[in-house]
Amino acid sequence: YSSLSVGTTTISYTLGACPATAVLTVNPNPPAISGPTMVCLGGTITLTNTMPGGTWSSNVPAAASIDPVTGVVTGGAFAGATTTIYYTLPTGCAVSHFVSVNMPPAPITGPSQTCQGTALALMETVPGGAWTSGSPVVASVSPSGIVTGLTSGVSLISYTKTGCPPATYSVTINPGPAAITGRTSICTGLATLLSSTTTGGTWTSSNPLIIVNPVTGSVTSTAIGSTGTIYYTLPTGCFTSVVVNVSLGAPSMVGPSNICDGASATFTDADPTGIWSSTDLTIAQIIDSTGIVTGISAGTVNISYTLPNGCFAVQPLVVDPLV
Secondary structure, rough: OOOOOOEEEEEEEEEEEEEEEEEEOOOOOOOOEEEEEEOOOOOEEEOOOOOOOOOEEOOOOOOOOEOOOOEEEOOOOOOOEEEEEEEEEOOEEEEEEEEEEEEEOOOEEOOOOOEEEOEEEOOOOOOOOOOOOOOOOOOOOOOOOOEEEOOOEEEEEEEOOOOOOEEEEEEEEEEOOOOEEEEOOEEEOEEOOOEEEOOOOEEEOOOOOEEEOOOOOEEOOOOOOOOEEEEEEEEEEEEEEEEEEEOOOOOOOOOOOOOOOOOEEEEEEOOOOOOEEOOOOOOOEEOOOOOOEEEEEEEEEEEEEOOOOOOOOEEEEEEEEEO
């Protein structure tokens, strides 16, 4: 026979004119068990059933035992074990629930600080878990544990395995310095000043032929054609960088040191591609393409010749008053 629904029925067996009967009661099964299917090694979970009066049991207590009254499951002595949990009513009707035992995460190891825009790697020796960031706007974390700093602050990184308390690790994201500003084409014989609005850092160069003052950021070099990276690094280790190259030296301008008010003279340079300029047009004016300078009033002015690569030369010019 097969039971179809809860209730009582009479079963009859007839042999000739002689019947035999028996009363059969069909009892209800308990509803499905609710709760996790994974318990941590040495940890506990709680299973429940909405039909009261039953008893809990485990078919492999060494894998995971269960309190017969409360339904609290305790993970056994080794990870990877499995057991079937039963909830049995006094009538003998029962329902089952599969439970496996998981290894808890090990302590997380790795650097505790990184910089905005850079990454660090965290390590976890127990596989199978998932990484999450407590503050995703501060730091993101990849499935392999690579943490990338997004904004300055602190984020609590978690490594979680089902059924087990997570392992957590605090990571600090330090702000990086502001971008480097200044000319990146360096002229031999001239100093170029690089700067950052973030204070407290140190300047360094990747190329020993390109010298940078560690405090001021002044860059000089005599190695024409050289290229190097200039770094500005904060005490936290956060840095920014810029690539510089060494162009030709300053042009060799030739011209007078004195002219009279109202008189004209000519400045020349072996490289014809530059532009002439005067620092004070009320004292002396110069035609930028020809180098012809004219005295306007008595005083001293600087005459400059600038090449397309940014290298330049400066010579003072005195405009003498007429007698």
